[in-house]
Amino acid sequence: VLKGRWGGGAPAVAAGGAAAASSGLTMDEVAKHNTESDLWVVLHGRAYDVTKWTQVHPGGVAPMMAFAGKDCTDEWVCI
Numbered sequence: 001v002l003k004g005r006w007g008g009g010a011p012a013v014a015a016g017g018a019a020a021a022s023s024g025l026t027m028d029e030v031a032k033h034n035t036e037s038d039l040w041v042v043l044h045g046r047a048y049d050v051t052k053w054t055q056v057h058p059g060g061v062a063p064m065m066a067f068a069g070k071d072c073t074d075e076w077v078c079i
Helices: 028-030 061-066 072-077
Strands: 002-005 036-044 046-049
Touching: 028 036, 036 061, 046 072
Parallel strands: none
Antiparallel strands: 002 046, 036 046
């Protein structure tokens, strides 16, 4: 589920060192969603609620938790 977008390319820095969000989302907000029952990631500048995927991810829960509340673009591109 797409939650919103934050800066494109090199993100602008908002107060507190957070990436500025064109939709109002910041990386600080995404970082709050870092549990197995509430898991968001950022992929290519878009925040996604991937909570429902934790139980069906082919690699299990651990890889998803490693990027919970974070930008996983670099890891995704490597796959």
